[in-house]
Amino acid sequence: DTAVSQTPKYLVTQMGNDKSIKCEQNLGHDTMYWYKQDSKKFLKIMFSYNNKELIINETVPNRFSPKSPDKAHLNLHINSLELGDSAVYFCASSQQAGSQETQYFGPGTRLLVL
């Protein structure tokens, strides 16, 4: 009964591979997000979807492509993985898209690119 879940929890892969991370929320929220946390623990937003529509798209390489098949899911596909993609990726959700909204975070996916 986890509110925001991510799979896989750990991902170790070779440079150049393509990989996907999945996120699901059972909170009935309209808005979902992807964040990247680097090795210095700095957190930066990557994307946000509201009702399956992209509303935030930060300066992220085109190799990263989010997909929201429905309001409860937001997946992240990464093509041609690079060493610098190694990080912890967090999914989050909020009831609505709004600056006052509390965001609920998943446990993170630890990606290591070799």
Add this chain to the structure above:
Amino acid sequence: AQSVTQLDSQVPVFEEAPVELRCNYSSSVSVYLFWYVQYPNQGLQLLLKYLSGSTLVKGINGFEAEFNKSQTSFHLRKPSVHISDTAEYFCAVSQDYKLSFGAGTTVTVRA
């Protein structure tokens, strides 16, 4: 554009002692301010948030924060910490649907 500065990267503290984590923000317009906590190997969890009204905000686990508009600060405090408060603490400002985080403060509580 808004930014957040957390003035202390690491704060060691003894159990049952008070702790204060400092956060300053810069923004040209009104903002909403948040404190999140990240326990080891976990996701972030909201401690408290300031939207409007009373400048003293109470959160979970005995934490509170004070919004000071003139000093553009939102410092987090707890009067008596426990070992279980060992974690990473993030101050964040929300504007235009986006959360912008500070670099984080690592709090280590020792017995």
